[in-house]
Amino acid sequence: MKKSFIILITFLVSTLSFSQTKFGNPEVDPIQIQKTYPEWSVYQNKKIMLSRDFTALDEASKEISKEVFLDKLANENYIPIRLKSEESAYVYKLFKISPKTDTSIKATINQIGFDAYKNYKMEGTAFPQFSFKDLDGNLVTNESMKGKIIVIKCWYIHCTPCIREFPQVNKLVSAYKDRKDIVFMSLAEDSAEQLKTFLARKPLLYSVIPDMKEYMNNALQLNSFPTHFILNKEGMIAKVLPNFESLEVALAKESKM
Incomplete structure (x- = not known):
C-alpha cells in the first residue's frame, strides 16, 4: 500500500512538472520589461498580437480561453508575455504587473485588452447592413x-x-x-x-x-x-x-x- 502511494505521488508530481514545462520560458524577463514605458511599448507592439490565434495561459500556466485571457487583460492587473516556442506557434502567458510599474503601462494594457476583447466578440457575427x-x-x-x-x-x-x-x-x-x-x-x-x-x-x-x-x-x-x-x-x-x-x-x- 505504501509503495503504491509513493508511485502515485511520483506520478502526480511528474505530471504537474510536465504541465508547467511543456511551454517554453518567457522570451523576455517579465519584470525587466516593465521598467520603462518605451521599453514595454516596443515589446508590446512588435511581439504581442492579440488578434491572432494563440495559446492563452493564466498566471499559473494553465490553459484558458482567449476570451478569458483578453477579459483579464482588460479588467485586471496583468501583462502578456510570449513564451519561447517554434516560430509558427504563439503562446502568451499572463504575468502580474509589478506594484512599482509605471501606471501608464497598466492603463494602456487595460485599454489594449478592452479593444481586443471587443474586437474578438465581434468575430463570427454578421457585418451590419450597408x-x-x-x-x-x-x-x-x-x-x-x-x-x-x-x-x-x-x-x-x-x-x-x-x-x-x-x-x-x-x-x-x-x-x-x-x-x-x-x-x-x-x-x-x-x-x-x-x-x-x-x-x-x-x-x-x-x-x-x-x-x-x-x-x-x-x-x-x-x-x-x-x-x-x-x-x-x-x-x-x-x-x-x-x-x-x-x-x-x-x-x-x-x-x-
Missing part, C-alpha cells in the same frame, strides 16, 4: 459583396497611424491584385471633397467611401482607429484587427480557406 457609394460612384452592398472576401479599413484624414500605414496597405492590395474574390474598401469619416483633395497627395488603393462617421460610430461602435475588418465569403466578420501587421497575417490565412 449600402454605400464610393468616391467613383460605385454602389456596394452586403448582397453585391456576397461570395467575396472583403477587407475594410476604417480611418479618417487626421488619424496619424491610419495614414502612416498607407504604403503598407497599398502594397497588400498589389500583392492580391490577381485575386478577383478579394475586395479592398475603406470607410472614412471625412467628406468626399476633403478626401479627394487629401488622396491626390496621399493615394490609397482601396475604394474609398466618404461620410462614414455615423455608421462607424453607431453600427460598428468603433472607438479606435485604424480598425480593419476581414469579412468571409458569407458576409460574416472573420477578423477585427488594430493595425496592418495583424491584417497581413490574418488575410494570408483567410485567403487560403
